[in-house]
Amino acid sequence: MKIQEVTSPGGIKAWLVESHANPLIAIRFAFLGGASQDAPGKDGQAYFVTAMMDEGAGDLDAGAFQELEQGLAMRMDFDAGRDVMMGSIQTLTENKDEVFALARLAMAQPRFDEDALERVRAQILAGLKFDENDPETVASLAWDRIAFADHPYGRPVKGTRDSITAMTSDDLHDYVRRVYARDKLVISVVGDISADELGKALDKLFGDLPEQSELVTVAEANPPLGPTREVIVMDVPQSVAQFGLRGISRHDDDFIAAYVLNYIIGGGGFSSRLMEEVREKRGLAYSVYSNLYPYMHGAVFVGNVATKNEAVGQSLAVIETELSRLAEQGPSVDELDSARAYLTGAYALRFESSSSIASQLLWIQIEDLGIDYVTKRNALIEAVTMDDVKRVAKHLLSADQLITTIVGKPVEPAKMIPAGAPG
Numbered sequence: 001m002k003i004q005e006v007t008s009p010g011g012i013k014a015w016l017v018e019s020h021a022n023p024l025i026a027i028r029f030a031f032l033g034g035a036s037q038d039a040p041g042k043d044g045q046a047y048f049v050t051a052m053m054d055e056g057a058g059d060l061d062a063g064a065f066q067e068l069e070q071g072l073a074m075r076m077d078f079d080a081g082r083d084v085m086m087g088s089i090q091t092l093t094e095n096k097d098e099v100f101a102l103a104r105l106a107m108a109q110p111r112f113d114e115d116a117l118e119r120v121r122a123q124i125l126a127g128l129k130f131d132e133n134d135p136e137t138v139a140s141l142a143w144d145r146i147a148f149a150d151h152p153y154g155r156p157v158k159g160t161r162d163s164i165t166a167m168t169s170d171d172l173h174d175y176v177r178r179v180y181a182r183d184k185l186v187i188s189v190v191g192d193i194s195a196d197e198l199g200k201a202l203d204k205l206f207g208d209l210p211e212q213s214e215l216v217t218v219a220e221a222n223p224p225l226g227p228t229r230e231v232i233v234m235d236v237p238q239s240v241a242q243f244g245l246r247g248i249s250r251h252d253d254d255f256i257a258a259y260v261l262n263y264i265i266g267g268g269g270f271s272s273r274l275m276e277e278v279r280e281k282r283g284l285a286y287s288v289y290s291n292l293y294p295y296m297h298g299a300v301f302v303g304n305v306a307t308k309n310e311a312v313g314q315s316l317a318v319i320e321t322e323l324s325r326l327a328e329q330g331p332s333v334d335e336l337d338s339a340r341a342y343l344t345g346a347y348a349l350r351f352e353s354s355s356s357i358a359s360q361l362l363w364i365q366i367e368d369l370g371i372d373y374v375t376k377r378n379a380l381i382e383a384v385t386m387d388d389v390k391r392v393a394k395h396l397l398s399a400d401q402l403i404t405t406i407v408g409k410p411v412e413p414a415k416m417i418p419a420g421a422p423g
Helices: 045-051 062-071 093-108 114-132 135-148 161-166 169-179 195-206 255-267 273-280 309-329 333-345 347-351 354-366 373-382 386-396
Strands: 004-007 013-018 024-032 075-080 084-092 185-191 228-233 238-246 285-295 298-308 403-408 415-418
Touching (some): 013 195, 013 354, 024 354, 045 075, 045 084, 045 114, 062 093, 084 354, 093 195, 135 228, 135 238, 135 298, 135 403, 185 195, 255 273, 255 285, 255 298, 273 285, 285 309, 298 309, 309 386, 309 403, 333 373
Parallel strands (some): 013 185
Antiparallel strands (some): 075 084, 238 403, 285 298
8 A cells, every 4th residue: 555645736735545446536634623622612613513514605505515415426524523623525536526626615615504503403402412311421421521620621522402502603613714724634535536636636625725723722631530430320220330540642652552451451342351351251241341542632541331230339340450450460471462463463454445544544644653654553563562561551550540430320329410410
């Protein structure tokens, strides 16, 4: 796979993997900023914008815009993360000029008409209502609130009922004006287009955007040390618990070792330590897993377990015991060997389609890992030693300092907060 860096006549850069096997082009792009750039009191601003990006632009109202989309057999999607606003475009080669023109219009001249705004608002509010009754979502939002407090990461990406109800067309235009700019734009392209064609297309797609964004500075998040345990009462037969700690930055020298360690802990599915101890040996839970989230302004290590109300306390005790054991002893040789073998062997599966390749290349750019990361990544995994993993485990896994949120009706006593109540 040859990755080229292409620069347009207007100075816009993109990574390209040229492939003419199929008449398809996949584009992934991101504006750095994401939900962390929601204005004060406007939680969900970025998320609302993503839902409105095909609801009319320029001279086209929502109906006319979507009719053109369907006629061109194109796909255009947007998604708001904490640190980035991501977009994707997929098109047949023969339609690329018309598709690029329509996508340019959506980004440079969105309409945000009132009728479309109210229709999308109702959809978002319905989604928030559903989330209020989803134990895993409630546990996650509560964990973020405790871990990040007044930091932007502590605010819900989708917003709240009050913030979404109050959102105006001017609010959406304000977000686009501040964030959709070329200085914080990264792009990856895979498919049936040459470097020369792409250079010209980049200016057509993104050339109308402002050169400079107006991002506010986001402070570094520093989650507090626990132990903290909060229970939110919900009348469900099975409780969900989220637990976690401060994590390790993506650019920390120990991140790759932490990545391997997380696979051993709970990232490896049925191969993980927590799945073995909590589910397979004791039958306490159907699912238990962990992840590293190396956000740009504060990394965290977070896990999740779902179990019957009577088994919450025992499940968390087993998890804490295993985290402490890993911190003290590290993993076994077999666990480390299996983790390295899987993580290197499965890497190729991330590059099975044009869309998946474009997504991988986009995140490599977002995380500023370098254009050669694909070729050197497996060597970094293979270089992780037992000493590396033990050192990171001792540093990361402080089981006595976990922040834990539980949603359900667990049997053991804890701080109880009714569902829907502010924390």
